[in-house]
Amino acid sequence: MRNLLQSVDDTLPGKFEITVEGIVHDLLSPNGRHELTVARLRKRLEKVMPEEIVAHTGRPDVEMEPEGIMRRPDIMVIAMADMEAQGAFDPRDLIAAIEVVSRSNPDNDWVGKVRDYALIGIPVYAIFDPRTGTGAVLGDIHATPEGPRYATRTDFVYGEDVTVAEWTIPTEGLPRHPAEK
Structure with a gap:
């Protein structure tokens, strides 16, 4: 899958990632x-x-070949x-990995990446959701019968300060998506 994605990545629109469930294409x-x-x-x-x-924003991807997972976080600390x-x-x-939730595929950030980032050992995962003006910081990976999972979750609302790994930043003034009609 990896070789296929590399061959089409610059020719097709959107972003491709490999998850435990297959290829995700955010068109x-x-x-x-x-x-x-x-x-x-x-x-x-x-x-x-x-x-x-x-x-860091951009490339290269984050990959754990034994797990068959290749992701590209919005920000990689x-x-x-x-x-x-x-x-x-x-x-x-x-x-840490930081994602800004995609309006076109929010489950990729809130479900798939929560699962995959814990599985591949990214210690802190922060999610910023401009649809709702909220987010969460996940950490403390622990083993479960279903595989590694984040044990802690700290929710926040835009306007509050948030701690990602060991650094605290304001969320004041982050853009929001307009309400859908």
């Missing part, structure tokens, strides 16, 4: 509000993090030194 490119949220979160994090840690390896990032090198 719609992120809109301006989504990208503005990502940019504001990245800048706010980088203001409070040490210089050797970055809030990672040490610069861990970015030097060739190929996809090892998910265990990430300090």
Whole structure:
């Protein structure tokens, strides 16, 4: 699946990821509000993090081949030194993954990635949902009979400060999606 996705990734619109259930294709490119949220979160994090840690957006993907999972978080909090390896990032090198919920496929962020990020060992997963102006920070992976899961969840509302890993940032002024009619 990985080779197929690499061959079509730049020729077809949207974003492709591999999950335990198969290929996820988010056909719609992120809109301006989504990208503005990502940019504001990245800048706010980088203001409070040490210089050797970055809030990276873009490529490469995060991949754990033995599990058959390849994802591309909106923001990856990672040490610069861990970015030097060739190929996809090892998910265990990430300090946190951050997603801004897609309007076209919210279950991918709230269900699929919650499952997959715990499974591949990303220690902190933060979700920002511009549809509702809310979010959650998940952490403390633990084993369950169904596989690894996040044990803690801290919910927040836009306007509150939120702690991602060890850094606290404001959520004031993050864009919201207009109400659907």
